[in-house]
Amino acid sequence: MEELVSLRGIIKHFPGVIANDNVSFTLRKGEIHALLGENGAGKTTLMNILYGLYRPDIGEIYVEGRKVEINSPKDAITLGIGMVHQNFKLIPSHTVLENIILGLKKSGLVIKSRKIGEEIKKLAESYGWRINPNAYVWQLTAGEKQQVELLKILYRDAKILILDEPTSVLTPQECRILLQALRRMAKEGKGIIFITHKLDEVFAISDRVTVMRKGRVLVTKETSETNMSELAQYMVGRPVIFTIEKKESRPSGEAITIKNLKAFNDKGVLALKDVNLKVMKNEIVGIIGVTGNGQQELVEVIAGLRKASGGSLIVDGVNIINSSPEKIIELGIAYIPPEPLRYGIAPNLTVLDNLFMKAYRYKPYSNGVIVNWKKIYNKAEELIREFQIVPENPYAKARSLSGGNLQRLILARELSGLIGEKIPRLIVAAYPTKGLDVGATEFVHKTLIEYSRKGSGILFVSEDIEEALMISDRVAVMHDGKIVRVFRPGEVDIDKIGLMMAGVEIAFK
Amino acid sequence: MSIEWIEQVLQLTVQMGTVYLLASLGEIYAERSGVLNLGLEGMMLMGAATSFMFTLAYGHLSAILTSIIVGALMGLILSILVVDMKLNQVVVGLAMTMLGAGLSGFFTFPEVRKNLLLRLNPSLPEEVLLIQQAQKLPEIQIPLLSNIPVIGKMFFSHNLLVYFSFILSIAMWFILFKTRIGLTIRSVGENPSMADSLGVNVYMVRRMTVILSGVFASLAGAYFFIGFHPFWREGVTAGRGFIALALVILATWSPMRAILGAYLFGGVETFQYRLQLFGLGAQSPYFLAMLPYILTIMTLIIISTESIKKRIGAPASLGIPYAREE
Ligand SMILES: Nc1ncnc2c1ncn2[C@@H]1O[C@H](COP(=O)(O)OP(=O)(O)OP(=O)(O)O)[C@@H](O)[C@H]1O
Ligand SMILES: [Mg+2]
Numbered sequence: 001m002e003e004l005v006s007l008r009g010i011i012k013h014f015p016g017v018i019a020n021d022n023v024s025f026t027l028r029k030g031e032i033h034a035l036l037g038e039n040g041a042g043k044t045t046l047m048n049i050l051y052g053l054y055r056p057d058i059g060e061i062y063v064e065g066r067k068v069e070i071n072s073p074k075d076a077i078t079l080g081i082g083m084v085h086q087n088f089k090l091i092p093s094h095t096v097l098e099n100i101i102l103g104l105k106k107s108g109l110v111i112k113s114r115k116i117g118e119e120i121k122k123l124a125e126s127y128g129w130r131i132n133p134n135a136y137v138w139q140l141t142a143g144e145k146q147q148v149e150l151l152k153i154l155y156r157d158a159k160i161l162i163l164d165e166p167t168s169v170l171t172p173q174e175c176r177i178l179l180q181a182l183r184r185m186a187k188e189g190k191g192i193i194f195i196t197h198k199l200d201e202v203f204a205i206s207d208r209v210t211v212m213r214k215g216r217v218l219v220t221k222e223t224s225e226t227n228m229s230e231l232a233q234y235m236v237g238r239p240v241i242f243t244i245e246k247k248e249s250r251p252s253g254e255a256i257t258i259k260n261l262k263a264f265n266d267k268g269v270l271a272l273k274d275v276n277l278k279v280m281k282n283e284i285v286g287i288i289g290v291t292g293n294g295q296q297e298l299v300e301v302i303a304g305l306r307k308a309s310g311g312s313l314i315v316d317g318v319n320i321i322n323s324s325p326e327k328i329i330e331l332g333i334a335y336i337p338p339e340p341l342r343y344g345i346a347p348n349l350t351v352l353d354n355l356f357m358k359a360y361r362y363k364p365y366s367n368g369v370i371v372n373w374k375k376i377y378n379k380a381e382e383l384i385r386e387f388q389i390v391p392e393n394p395y396a397k398a399r400s401l402s403g404g405n406l407q408r409l410i411l412a413r414e415l416s417g418l419i420g421e422k423i424p425r426l427i428v429a430a431y432p433t434k435g436l437d438v439g440a441t442e443f444v445h446k447t448l449i450e451y452s453r454k455g456s457g458i459l460f461v462s463e464d465i466e467e468a469l470m471i472s473d474r475v476a477v478m479h480d481g482k483i484v485r486v487f488r489p490g491e492v493d494i495d496k497i498g499l500m501m502a503g504v505e506i507a508f509k
Numbered sequence: 510m511s512i513e514w515i516e517q518v519l520q521l522t523v524q525m526g527t528v529y530l531l532a533s534l535g536e537i538y539a540e541r542s543g544v545l546n547l548g549l550e551g552m553m554l555m556g557a558a559t560s561f562m563f564t565l566a567y568g569h570l571s572a573i574l575t576s577i578i579v580g581a582l583m584g585l586i587l588s589i590l591v592v593d594m595k596l597n598q599v600v601v602g603l604a605m606t607m608l609g610a611g612l613s614g615f616f617t618f619p620e621v622r623k624n625l626l627l628r629l630n631p632s633l634p635e636e637v638l639l640i641q642q643a644q645k646l647p648e649i650q651i652p653l654l655s656n657i658p659v660i661g662k663m664f665f666s667h668n669l670l671v672y673f674s675f676i677l678s679i680a681m682w683f684i685l686f687k688t689r690i691g692l693t694i695r696s697v698g699e700n701p702s703m704a705d706s707l708g709v710n711v712y713m714v715r716r717m718t719v720i721l722s723g724v725f726a727s728l729a730g731a732y733f734f735i736g737f738h739p740f741w742r743e744g745v746t747a748g749r750g751f752i753a754l755a756l757v758i759l760a761t762w763s764p765m766r767a768i769l770g771a772y773l774f775g776g777v778e779t780f781q782y783r784l785q786l787f788g789l790g791a792q793s794p795y796f797l798a799m800l801p802y803i804l805t806i807m808t809l810i811i812i813s814t815e816s817i818k819k820r821i822g823a824p825a826s827l828g829i830p831y832a833r834e835e
Contacts (some may be wrong), residue, residue, distance in 0.1 A: 074708030089703035102696045103707040
């Protein structure tokens, strides 16, 4: 079979880490090649090298048998390489069309909007997508945004597609549509490199699979000749148990009671219409629902980051609604925000700074004026060990950490009880495993369960039904700003849950 | 208030506004690409000083051309500092303003000026060497149209630069919003890392727009001096560069809306001069002179609120240097 890409002996250092250590990788015509590996394994780095964003220290790149120098994305595009990045690279205030044609000569000096719009529409339809080229990107759902990302490269006639975790932001339905389209692209003879942490996707779609760990390629196999547990073991270097054992929960006392909660979203629309929910101590309550049904607003209101327009949040008999985040922190409510890089981390500060962003002004880490850096440093080292954060250097810049390690950092900050040396009474965790590898996901699950059994109440928001059913003691389905049903895992079957998430009313027996 | 009085106020409104319009046009491009050029005032002063000297030495055409070159050079320096070396745009911009103020003052200092003028053109007569004023750009009346009552003077009785700035605003609006070049500039200002990943040379785009903003600022200074107020003194532009900066925001980064905003500021300023002539505010002329600046400050206060900033669509990466993460 014809080789589209061959990377040979790629080595890439970053200050203090070898991100790629003598990596070789091939992509064939018409194949979907899954690239797996734990957070920080070096997958994105390798792809950035192929796309010309980074220069390798050592190593050779061959495209269709020819040795090439790729010094910038421009070179890569000329060679027919296109990349969908791990985070959306789109401009919300521009139209779909404007996002797609940026940098393209063939769009004409005066942009031929009508003609190009037709072309884009046709291209999208050939993959079964319906996209309005004149819509603004901020109006699109995550699934549509991902389609625009793909159209960006397809419109440039790329034959080598690099997709860096394209499904991590998608709902299961959106994901299915995307995978179908990818299969068609492969049939047309394109080569696709597909990075993911979800093993079922690897088996659903890929022809071959490569696993990386700590900057090296461990193995490349035909997908049909391997299985989930083998891949998982390659990824984290030890067997992974996909099911979690947890003790029966013994709820004792209320962690928080949410009553008739109402709040607006950023666009001024009522996003929380009437939320009622009780979370007990020693209990995990999972919230599932299609993204955008009020989950984000709910967690923000609890964390004190968004004003509620009505209702109450009751903690120990006191209504704490619209208290300052400071007050809420002091009550022992921990918050694990979605999208850590945007909401949970100051990327240019060090690991140590980020760990103590909340605790630095409380005893014993400061006397209110002067910070006791020695104490902080010692505690930071302890936390880095306990939560297994890599690199083990408290002075590393947070932005250089991989996704899994950022999430560990936030867990360490939020859960370690730095303030008042007690465990949190309530942990609000919004999508804490998004984009994490199987090992890190397992770590987050275990940690949350452990804290719930030590006495914390946990509100766990997820898009992944199976994940929520697995770790929760009770599950609440959220739709259109309301909790539509609360039940125990196993009481309702998955199809019915899917219907409830879509807003279909279901009679309860 | 006679009809002549109104006609004159309207005419001066446009002529005053043109200073702001020219300066803000270039700044709009720079900010749309994500770079704040706070050196506007300094660059205007350099343009004014250059036009002063060259008008005396070789006449108007040479004055305009050289001030364009000087502006480009100032823009180039700024772009190297903030685009390539990624220094703080506010600090460097203010430094450029001081540099422009200092240099323009130095070159026009009587002794220095005399020497410079003699080097530029040794045949200049002695009396030209020390005069403080230059010849104004001639006004070109458009036949028939300029005779229309009230608006004839306002739109059809100006020097070439005024007509030019008006047409240019429309052209620059078209380029910014309808062409590939404009899309590239706007995208670089919104999300440089995306533009980079699509093969756009972010640094080159920003260098070009910053140089353009230098050219326009300098041209604005030249226009102010030879086209509006040809009497030299140090710091002759009197902070109008900063007013132009506020105008860019008021115009929400659109060259079309900048026309309206520029004439609004021009109008306020003209009006207060006229009121002074009437003897109004005679007790405190400074109060009226303050008006344009108060308008500026108010614009900035209203618009610097985070929520309003988002709603009016400031370029998302304005003021943030771009570096590919490596
Ligand atoms: N720009 C950078 N500067 C410094 N270090 C970096 C940079 N980019 C990546 N690294 C480091 O290189 C290593 C590999 O990172 P990379 O992003 O390639 O991992 P990944 O396999 O894509 O992980 P994830 O699954 O979390 O996306 C990590 O240790 C990371 O901290
Ligand atoms: Mg990655």
